[in-house]
Amino acid sequence: MIDTESMATGFHAELPPWVWPFLDDYEAPLTSSAERMALVHALADRNWVAGNGGPFAAVVADTFTGEIVSVGVNVVLSSGLSSAHAEVTAISLAQAAVGSWDLAAVRPGLELVVNWRPCAMCFGAFLWSGVQKLVVAGDGPELEELTGFDEGPVVADWAEQLEQRGITVEQDVLREGAIATYTAYGQGRALVYNARRG
Template identity: 65%
Template sequence: MSDRATSFSVSLPDWVAGEIRDVPAHLPTAQERMALVHRLADRNHREGSGGPFAALVAERDTGRVLAVGVNVVLLSGLSSVHAEVVALSLAQQVAGNWDLGAAGRPATELVVNWRPCTMCLGATLWSGVGHLVIAGEGPECEQLTGFDEGPVREDWRDQFAARGLTIESDVLRDGAIRTFGEYGSGSPLVYNARQGNR
């Protein structure tokens, strides 16, 4: 039985602390929050931590950043630690609660550099955040990077709305397209386990 794992842990790459050291505690606008997400996503793939994806969780009204996350699949060897999952998990640790929308707590939002994949849409729904800010949605992420974002329902926006989550899209969209294009123009490592088996 000694070969069975009973725990795992995930940490942000060391470079993230330096990247956010001078970032103000409050980023008042969606554009400021997304600009930081783009900066982290661009550096993440260049550092080899994971794909060109980043996210942050903030208090919606004040802009106080609770946590940032980057995709650490390559760094950790764990397929589930996408940027959204990392940011949401760290924010939940800061909040001391799995429900980021719990009564008496400030409203929170998740900011991501593209529409979340299938797994991360689910993680967003169950996290308690009340608002999702994305740089964009559509086929460009898959086309430019080669990643498979999974079978996302066409009515995903309606599903979010039915559960009380609002969505803001096309926030600094060009920044995401630029990062995805740069990632895909080299020899990108596409680490989907089901490559070619969609």
């Protein structure tokens, strides 16, 4: 007989309580990619210092109006869930807000703004979310070099793969802000929870 007494039947992740007061300092709507990325950088800077997870944040926004639909930060450490990356958190909260796993079916024209290209896991999560545009601060080896994180087997043509599926990609938005965050994180000797082992 399988021992079901010790098995979990659900899991939970939530944004840290500092996020809502933090957002009060921003005037809505955020009408440009740069404005939305500046918010992402500020959230990422605050998140790792607060100890919730890595130096990563994301927002789901309406590309045309600048409305912020959801906010996500990496909560791997505070939730104990390895999948609780900023992108997954932001996408999941947007899906909960609109009541559908397919965002485009209910709310077309949404974009995900995140402070680096998606890792191997988040690439898949984004691909099937219904988000129709991805805005990233950068792409390249700097993230792993500065932080020690293992981003997994990200394919070289990741942006082209998204474009082939009708998803627009905008790159290098406030790239230096992401580099500054990762540099501070790496020098801060914070816990890297998925560093390469062996």
